[in-house]
Amino acid sequence: MPEHTPLPAPLRRLAAALLIAAAAFAFWAALQPGLEPPGHGIDKLVHAGVFAVLGGLALAAAPDRRSLLLALAGLAALGGMIEVVQGMVGRDASLSDLTGDVLGIAAGAWAARAVIEMGRERFFPG
DSSP: OOOOOOOOHHHHHHHHHHHHHHHHHHHHHHTOGGGOOOTTTHHHHHHHHHHHHHHHHHHHHOSSHHHHHHHHHHHHHHHHHHHHHHHHTTSOOOHHHHHHHHHHHHHHHHHHHHHHHHHHHHHSOO
8 A cells, every 4th residue: 555645634634524424324324224225236336335435534534554544444343343233133244245345445545545646636736
């Protein structure tokens, strides 16, 4: 992983607040029986998409590489915890859902890094 170049502190704080709110909402939504996504692989895309947003916010919120790695690992743990708790409340727990979560985290962090770097090159050349 390349060296992490953090955003300015106000943007990191905003991203951290959004990350906490989005992670709490994702946890709550994952336990609601009426919000279960349809089958046929669509649910894996939902998992990947939700966790891509979380991964991007984690990258934006991280002040350094160590914090970024801890945040990404924490998101993977959140995905695992969701699957365990889903098994306890009568929803399907699935290793493939967790795989979708982890792939989404990586894709979201990668995409956020690319967008941030493009913005830096465009608005702050040199």
